[in-house]
Amino acid sequence: MAEYEPINPQSSFDREEFVESYKNFSKLRGYLKTLVKDSEEPTAIYKTAKLLHGDPQYYEKEKIQIRPNLEEAVLVSNENMARYVRENLSSFLDILEDEDLMSLILSLPLYRTEMDYCNEVIDAVNNFRCLQTIAKEPEKIAQYVAQELERKPELKEEFAKAENKQEYISKVFNSCLSEVGENLNKKLMVKTGETKRTNRSLLEEVFRESLNIAEEKYEEEENSGDKNDVWEDVVRPYYEAVASLA
16 A cells, blocks of 8 residues: 555646545544544554555554654645645635535635725624624623613613613624624625525635735745745635635
8 A cells, every 4th residue: 555645736626636635634633633632542543554654553663653743744734735725726616515605704714805895795794703702702792782882872771771681781782693694694695586595706706805815915925934824824724714615
């Protein structure tokens, strides 16, 4: 059995090849997670040796430490796959379902662009995310609602009359969250006759324009160390996210 080879980031798009490569990457990542918890877990050692070197007894024979070898394989595999997606981005976006594109827009950090209509979507997404984050912390919910009461005197009057203040706070916050969610949904959907569907072309354009801003940050950075940080923290997550959905 041949030794493991990560995907060539410069090769042309081949979905079967990529899926197989990503499957192996996921296995290696899983083995590493297991070995971080238990460095002598026999099944993970056996499977790592077999996948990376074609010999289940490799580490025992060669007296090589498995953890550094596996960590390097995971890092290189992830990097190569991200750059492979970068090289073949259009092909990847073509095979993604509408819900996959929606997932990208809702999960990735988005950067404001020169396109106003893209920025409207980005602002709506960020606003929705902000409220979702606030929803996890009662203290922040109370602070947010307090600001809403100051902005809307009619709510402030209702709050003063409310018998159960906490219940009223929850009601106002949930109403705000629903309103923001509906606004986002309107921007991401398009109506054809009586049918609503995902505005695929808009989702893809928002993704591409935001990614372009991320890539510009990368290209503009002159310091090699900082440039690498921008790639890892700002740019590569886009390609990693696409890879996970392909």
